[in-house]
Amino acid sequence: MTSRGAIDGFLRERSYEIVGAAFDLGSPARGTAEGPRALREARLMAQLGSLEKLGVSVTDGGDVTGATEGTPGSNPRNLPEMLSFSSDLMERLGETYASGRVPVVIGGDHSITVPSVAAAAEFLRALRGDDARLGLLYVDAHPDLELPLGSASESGDLHGMSVSHLLGYGVDELANLGGFGPKLDPSRIAMVGLRDVLTEEREIIREREIQAYSFIDVERLGIVEIAKRVFGLMAERCDGFVLSFDIDACDPLEAPAVLYPEPGGLTYREATIIMEEAARAEGLLGLEMVEVCPARDRDAATAKLAVSLLRTALGGIVL
Numbered sequence: 067m068t069s070r071g072a073i074d075g076f077l078r079e080r081s082y083e084i085v086g087a088a089f090d091l092g093s094p095a096r097g098t099a100e101g102p103r104a105l106r107e108a109r110l111m112a113q114l115g116s117l118e119k120l121g122v123s124v125t126d127g128g129d130v131t132g133a134t135e136g137t138p139g140s141n142p143r144n145l146p147e148m149l150s151f152s153s154d155l156m157e158r159l160g161e162t163y164a165s166g167r168v169p170v171v172i173g174g175d176h177s178i179t180v181p182s183v184a185a186a187a188e189f190l191r192a193l194r195g196d197d198a199r200l201g202l203l204y205v206d207a208h209p210d211l212e213l214p215l216g217s218a219s220e221s222g223d224l225h226g227m228s229v230s231h232l233l234g235y236g237v238d239e240l241a242n243l244g245g246f247g248p249k250l251d252p253s254r255i256a257m258v259g260l261r262d263v264l265t266e267e268r269e270i271i272r273e274r275e276i277q278a279y280s281f282i283d284v285e286r287l288g289i290v291e292i293a294k295r296v297f298g299l300m301a302e303r304c305d306g307f308v309l310s311f312d313i314d315a316c317d318p319l320e321a322p323a324v325l326y327p328e329p330g331g332l333t334y335r336e337a338t339i340i341m342e343e344a345a346r347a348e349g350l351l352g353l354e355m356v357e358v359c360p361a362r363d364r365d366a367a368t369a370k371l372a373v374s375l376l377r378t379a380l381g382g383i384v385l
């Protein structure tokens with residue numbers, strides 16, 4: 067079998083495993099480690115189980131849990147705990163791929179993208195060698211291109227640096243997690259829904275020519291056109307891709323349970339259009355839903371929205 071055939075065969079199974087990434091030390095405010103529990107309480111498995119008649123199989127692999135208390139004084143904040151959690155999650159997701167399933171990772175804060183994408187990159191490299199072309203579709207209000215303290219952009223929060231680490235910047239142990247890096251090339255990253263972008267992040271996006279669409283672009287171009295472009299990029303330039311969905315990309319009116327509510331986010335309809343295209347796309351090697359903070363939710367609206375979006379992405383399209 068060719069390597070392309072191996073990837074296609076793997077994806078044709080339409081077999082997924084939910085893995086909770088119960089870790090929230092990558093963000094200054096706590097609470098997203100409760101995200102996996104909240105999504106399960108919002109009937110995640112029943113909703114995804116209903117896709118069985120479409121030939122989609124979903125199992126619940128439980129949670130990977132991390133430290134709940136950080137070490138003061140590290141830069142970035144809680145780095146030792148993040149490193150330990152990252153190797154645990156990457157190893158766990160390696161088992162998911164080895165069992166023939168596509169991981170659906172439920173955060174947790176967005177720092178968990180680093181080990182999640184690293185696991186996808188390792189899997190793709192095993193099939194296609196060192197020149198494997200992994201893509202990342204990043205749906206988020208933030209580009210997460212910050213850097214550790216002492217660099218130009220200084221928050222010290224790991225969940226704001228995930229894409230930087232995947233591009234090979236930042237802390238060496240994270241940039242080279244799993245013994246290789248960078249995990250991604252900027253020409254194979256697309257971002258949708260940006261609203262809160264630091265000056266330094268904007269410069270990186272421009273210099274590295276990352277295909278990025280703000281909420282203004284969503285208004286100007288329409289989400290259908292943007293979806294066509296970003297999934298087109300994944301299809302043309304990548305052997306496979308990870309879709310990382312930060313729930314703060316959605317409007318806080320519909321998704322209040324976030325750490326940084328920003329007005330002007332994606333509507334339920336716009337977010338669902340992205341997920342319908344994901345369901346139709348070839349090459350979806352990983353799916354993430356992150357940053358749901360249940361303590362801030364109203365009647366579990368955000369958790370239910372997250373479940374609905376995941377169900378759509380795995381094949382629960384309307385017509």
Ligand SMILES: [Mn+2]
Nearest residue numbers: 176206210312
């Ligand atoms: Mn994020």
